[in-house]
Amino acid sequence: MISDDQLYSLALFLGSAAMLLIVLYHFLEVNATDDEDSKLNAELKSEKSGIGAVKPQTTGAQ
Numbered sequence: 001m002i003s004d005d006q007l008y009s010l011a012l013f014l015g016s017a018a019m020l021l022i023v024l025y026h027f028l029e030v031n032a033t034d035d036e037d038s039k040l041n042a043e044l045k046s047e048k049s050g051i052g053a054v055k056p057q058t059t060g061a062q
Contacts (some may be wrong), residue, residue, distance in 0.1 A: 006020075
């Protein structure tokens with residue numbers, strides 16, 4: 001059977017590992033770039049990105 005000290009050490013280790021993984025996940029998620037958004041932006045910059053495609057109007061409002 002597992003002793004109280006071993007259980008405490010295991011819980012402390014697993015809790016710390018979980019927190020580190022959560023921080024790592026959030027760091028990677030915040031700094032990630034979406035492939036679909038960059039493809040869409042590249043298509044919008046092209047004047048001939050498809051049949052019947054209309055280039056969006058840019059407004060000079062500041």
